[in-house]
Amino acid sequence: MPDETSSRRAGLAYGIGAYALWGAMPVYFLQMRPAGPFEIVGWRILFSLVFCALLIVATRSWQRLRAVLHDRRAALLFGLAGALVYINWTIYVGATTTGHVVEAALGYFINPIVTVLLGVVVLRERLRPGQWAAVAVSAIAVVVLGVEGxxxxxxxxxxxxxxxxxxxxxxxxxxxxxPLSGLTLETVWLAPVAVVQLLVLGLGSGLAFGTAGWYPSLMLASAGVGTAVPLLLFASSTRRLPLSVAGFLQYLAPILQFATGVFLLHEPMSPGRWAGFALVWTALVLLVGETLLHGGLRRRAAPVPIA
Structure with missing residues (x-):
């Protein structure tokens, strides 16, 4: 029991560390100015690949990576995952560097609802009434925010x-x-895109890396560490924590991002925007409450194991 308790404490610390770092990303990316979103994403991909390669060498993980490369289906799926994470990174970095941190935080607040909805559309899962209620309230929130903005x-x-x-x-x-092999493979797929992107920027408006001073260049060079470390902390956390605890921790990042946008960067929050966020938070309360209730009912209905 003491070993399990210490493992859960370590998992909680790793989880808080991961989501706190993700929550601080808006401030982190702002330190890279005058680099634009496409340059930041390009260097983030390349330096993440370099950092992952160093970690694989240090941990002697070549066998695991080779096994994934020999699995054609997995390799193609990670190519698709790389394309999706590229879209996500580009939107997020663009939002955080152009004064839309609050809207970016909203994206991660509604992500659990979208995940539930994708389960219905793609996996043909059946939702319980409480989950449908959360989806409906989120849809109303999107309409309210659309009308307001x-x-x-x-x-x-x-x-x-x-x-x-x-x-x-x-x-x-x-x-x-x-996680390390997965991130490595995703960045391998994206590396050619990043190289072309940076070449086009270099021939056009020019690159901030190496020309805008040592501090922005250092921040850009640290993008590999800044990408991989939270991911590895997250992976270590999920191995040690119950799924319910890990599920609650996911809201820490958007809470920190929202606080950064409102209180540190002073982004405007009109009454209509507050109303939209209030509806989103209501939907999350419904979703979390329904999940906890359903989990409790399932535990009470489970047969008592025979000693």
């Missing part, structure tokens, strides 16, 4: 659906692929 919250929806589909593809790829 004049257009639908496209940044939020883009982030939620790209990350939701990314999780779905990773699930299809299977749990047998460890």
């Amino acid at each position: 004049g257009t639908p919250p496209l940044i939020s929806l883009g982030l939620a659906f790209s990350f939701g589909l990314y999780g779905l593809v990773k699930k299809r790829a299977g749990a047998r692929v460890d």
Whole structure:
């Protein structure tokens, strides 16, 4: 029991560390200015690949990576996952560097609802009444935010659906692929795109890396570590924590991002925007409450094991 308790404490610490780092990403990306979103994403891909390669060498994980490369289906799925994470990164970095941190946070608030909806559409799962209620309230929130802003919250929806589909593809790829091999393969697929992207930028408006001073260049070079470390902390956390605890921790990142946008960067929050967020938070309360209730009912209905 003491070993299990210490393992859960470590898992909780790893989880908080991962989501706290993800929550601080808006401030992190702002330190890379004057680099634009496409340059930041390009360097993020390349330096993530370099960092993953160093970790694989240090941990002697070539065999696991080779096994994934020999699995044609898994390799193709991680190519698709790489395309989705590229879309997600580009939208997120673009949002956080152009004054839309609050809208980006909204995307990760509604991501659990989108994941539930994708389960219905793609996996043909059947929702319980409480889950349908959460989806309905979220849809009303999107309408309210669209009316208030004049257009639908496209940044939020883009982030939620790209990350939701990314999780779905990773699930299809299977749990047998460890996070380090998965991230390495995704960045291998994206590396040619990043190189072309950076070459086009270099020939056009020019690159900030190496020309805008040592601090932005250092921040850009650290993008590999900044990408891989939270992911590895997250993987270590999920191995040690019950799914219910890990599910609650996921809300830490958008809470921190929302606080950063409102209180640190002073992004405007009109009454209509507060109303939309209140509806989203209501939907999350419904979803979490329904999940806890259903889990409790299932535990009470389970047969008592014979000693």
